[in-house]
Amino acid sequence: MDPINVFDYEKLAREKLDQLAWDYYNGGSDDEVTLRANRSAFERIRIRPRMLVDTKNLDMRTTALGTPISMPVIVAPTAAHSMAHPDAEIATVQATGNCDTIFTASTAASRNVVEIAQAATGPIWFQLYTHRNLDFSRTLVQRAEQAGYRAIVFTVDMPQLGHRERDLRNNFDQLQQLPTANFQLSEGFLNPTERHKIDTWETVDWLKSVTSLPILLKGILTAEDALLALEHHVDGIIVSNHGGRQLDGVMAGIEALPEVVEAVAGRCEVYMDGGIRRGTDILKALALGARAVLVGRPVLWGLAANGAQGVRGVLEILRSELALAMTLAGCPNLASITPSLVKIL
Numbered sequence: 361m362d363p364i365n366v367f368d369y370e371k372l373a374r375e376k377l378d379q380l381a382w383d384y385y386n387g388g389s390d391d392e393v394t395l396r397a398n399r400s401a402f403e404r405i406r407i408r409p410r411m412l413v414d415t416k417n418l419d420m421r422t423t424a425l426g427t428p429i430s431m432p433v434i435v436a437p438t439a440a441h442s443m444a445h446p447d448a449e450i451a452t453v454q455a456t457g458n459c460d461t462i463f464t465a466s467t468a469a470s471r472n473v474v475e476i477a478q479a480a481t482g483p484i485w486f487q488l489y490t491h492r493n494l495d496f497s498r499t500l501v502q503r504a505e506q507a508g509y510r511a512i513v514f515t516v517d518m519p520q521l522g523h524r525e526r527d528l529r530n531n532f533d534q535l536q537q538l539p540t541a542n543f544q545l546s547e548g549f550l551n552p553t554e555r556h557k558i559d560t561w562e563t564v565d566w567l568k569s570v571t572s573l574p575i576l577l578k579g580i581l582t583a584e585d586a587l588l589a590l591e592h593h594v595d596g597i598i599v600s601n602h603g604g605r606q607l608d609g610v611m612a613g614i615e616a617l618p619e620v621v622e623a624v625a626g627r628c629e630v631y632m633d634g635g636i637r638r639g640t641d642i643l644k645a646l647a648l649g650a651r652a653v654l655v656g657r658p659v660l661w662g663l664a665a666n667g668a669q670g671v672r673g674v675l676e677i678l679r680s681e682l683a684l685a686m687t688l689a690g691c692p693n694l695a696s697i698t699p700s701l702v703k704i705l
């Protein structure tokens with residue numbers, strides 16, 4: 361099969377992955393209400409296209425915290441790429457760089473923070489989960505800074521692992537069994553039930569004190585927390601529900617985006633993720649105020665299907681779908697994508 365959309369890569373990945381890896385990648389928490397909402401919410405947003413607009417010189421380039429990227433699509437941090445393909449993060453970081461966009465390396469990656477930076481062919485961000493010993497985290501963040509990462513993405517929605525029933529049925533204990541390189545999660549994360557003792561808003565201040573890199577908070581879903589993030593001087597917010605893997609029943613990323621954008625009022629950059637599978641999804645997110653979107657599972661599907669080439673295939677499909685959506689909607693560039701482009705039903 362020659363994949364013509366991202367879902368074709370999902371089918372190819374399903375054929376390659378064993379049940380445990382498939383469930384870990386694709387699953388959500390509890391009843392997976394939020395996981396499904398991340399997709400279905402896009403169907404309640406309709407596009408108001410404009411006609412007879414000159415889109416010959418279509419331009420979707422932008423910047424993310426000052427870094428130029430060729431399209432408003434960034435690779436989200438996801439753990440342990442070696443479960444998808446032996447080339448692991450080396451393949452994903454290189455394919456992403458070859459598409460001229462940003463790769464975000466997870467703290468729970470299967471290659472360490474320096475190996476990934478050395479393999480990179482483009483800009484990279486580092487996603488942080490704190491270690492129970494903050495000195496260890498300081499070293500990790502500083503190693504990332506020295507290795508050339510351009511921002512720290514601090515994930516704030518995991519005081520404890522969500523209740524992922526597919527993994528429980530497979531006896532897959534992520535904190536014990538994920539093949540991670542930076543540290544053993546079972547040692548670093550505390551006892552999973554005590555993890556909530558680690559991170560507070562003070563941790564954001566601590567993070568600012570140990571790095572000069574810009575900081576994004578990933579996992580914000582409300583205006584209240586967006587305002588607190590601004591009080592703590594973050595550089596960016598990623599509106600996210602962790603791909604429906606943490607608290608089930610929370611809003612879809614695309615549903616939470618407008619209130620965060622309104623609260624922030626241009627004072628920092630706002631990104632979103634969750635359920636981005638089509639160029640039209642990206643168009644809708646940009647219309648509702650995201651600077652760019654992040655994609656999680658589709659990149660893992662591409663990696664599982666065909667290594668670096670599969671990752672590139674996924675990202676190029678999203679690029680060409682967005683180009684077509686912009687053309688048909690009468691948007692020659694990202695600045696022309698404004699709230700009036702969509703109607704929320």
Ligand SMILES: Cc1cc2nc3c(=O)[nH]c(=O)nc-3n(C[C@H](O)[C@H](O)[C@H](O)COP(=O)(O)O)c2cc1C
Nearest residue numbers: 385436437438439466515602603634635655656657
């Ligand atoms: C298998 C898997 C592993 C993930 N690992 C991480 C992680 O290590 N750190 C993190 O901040 N988010 C992690 N996430 C969440 C993603 O960064 C992102 O928020 C989510 O996947 C976006 O939704 P999507 O998969 O529908 O695109 C993970 C998601 C998946 C599916």
Ligand SMILES: CC(C)CC(=O)C(=O)O
Nearest residue numbers: 439468521534545602605
């Ligand atoms: C359990 C974490 C280390 C990885 C993660 O964020 C996830 O699986 O969603």
